[in-house]
Each structure stands twice: as structure tokens, then as C-alpha cells.
Amino acid sequence: VWVRLHYVYPYPHVDGVLELMRDGKILPYLDIPFQHASPRILKLMKRPAHSENTLEKIKQWREVCPDLAIRSTFVVGFPGETEEDFQCLLDWLKEAKLDRVGCFTYSNIEGAPANDLPDPVPEDIKQERYERFMQVAQEISTQILKDKIGKRMTVLVDELDAEYPVAIARSYADAPEIDGNVFVEDIDKSQIQPGQL
Structure with missing residues (x-):
């Protein structure tokens, strides 16, 4: 949580x-x-x-x-x-x-x-x-x-891109609707669901 x-x-x-x-x-x-x-x-x-x-x-x-x-x-x-x-x-x-x-x-x-x-x-x-x-x-x-490029961080998945193998997520520093997103690329959509960390 x-x-x-x-x-x-x-x-x-x-x-x-x-x-x-x-x-x-x-x-x-x-x-x-x-x-x-x-x-x-x-x-x-x-x-x-x-x-x-x-x-x-x-x-x-x-x-x-x-x-x-x-x-x-x-x-x-x-x-x-x-x-x-x-x-x-x-x-x-x-x-x-x-x-x-x-x-x-x-x-x-x-x-x-x-x-x-x-x-x-x-x-x-x-x-x-x-x-x-x-x-x-x-x-x-x-x-x-x-300064965050190349660093690993935990993100919360909000949604999966409908067309590409990409998860749209947020880091702890990104509040919903007002801050940015983190895009996790080359994912296996069968292994990741919205709401997952």
C-alpha cells in the first residue's frame, strides 16, 4: 500500500x-x-x-x-x-x-x-x-x-498500453493526475497487471 x-x-x-x-x-x-x-x-x-x-x-x-x-x-x-x-x-x-x-x-x-x-x-x-x-x-x-536515469526503482502500474508492450506507471515521487509517469518498456503483459508494484 x-x-x-x-x-x-x-x-x-x-x-x-x-x-x-x-x-x-x-x-x-x-x-x-x-x-x-x-x-x-x-x-x-x-x-x-x-x-x-x-x-x-x-x-x-x-x-x-x-x-x-x-x-x-x-x-x-x-x-x-x-x-x-x-x-x-x-x-x-x-x-x-x-x-x-x-x-x-x-x-x-x-x-x-x-x-x-x-x-x-x-x-x-x-x-x-x-x-x-x-x-x-x-x-x-x-x-x-x-539524475534518475539508469537507476532501478519500484513503480505502481496504472495501465498497460493497448498497442505496445509498455506499462504506464508512477514512482513514489509521482502523484496521480498531477505529476509525471514512468514508462516500463518491453514487458510481458501476461505477467503485469494494473495496481501491481
């Missing part, structure tokens, strides 16, 4: 599960909504993480559980976000080297207090920052995946 933790928040709860991950009791995978890295923007977002050194936390987590895969989501273009705030986010991302990331441009949500914040970011700048963010994220992901 694979147990994977999603949307772990607030961060102090992570410390209590790392040994379980290291010891194989639950998958070494965390989905943590960091949202941003600029202390000023995190404060505007009313996120408690603005007082924590999240990079240091990530380093500590990886020391306890070296195979830990970390996924997160981020928002660019939050009201008041400056180029300096955005650069802080990019620098943080480069240092954190998260395994999987998603990014969204900020948009007003009915009734949200952030709608009333001053200095909204123009749509073209939000889009440009989104593209820059995703470029950095893709470079990091590419390197992480290259």
Missing part, C-alpha cells in the same frame, strides 16, 4: 512523519503549499511561513529522509508583488530544488481580502513572471530526472 501526504500545512507537522518516510512506512513525498518566498508577500498572504526559514527546513527534512520528494504550488502576481519579490522567489526555487512544482497567476476570488490590496500586478507582467518561473522549474526538474 502506498500512502502519500498531500497539502501538508502548517509545516511543523512534517517533522513528525519524516522518520516514517525514511523507514518506508509512508511514501517519502510531501505536497506543501509554500505559495511564495518573499517574506513581504507571504505576510500579505497572511501565511505563517513568513517567520520560518523554509530553505533550512527543507535541508533538515532531506537530511532525515534523503529520498524525500517535495511538490509545491506557487502564486505569482499577488497584489503588491515587485520584481524584487519575484526575484526572491526565483532565487528560493533555485536553492530549494523542489521535485515537482505548479504555478498560478493571481486572480481575484470573490470575497477574498486580497482583492482590496493596493498595487495590483498587470496581467502581462503576471504572465511574464509565470513563464520565467516555469522555465526555472523546468530546468530543475530536468536535472532531477536526468
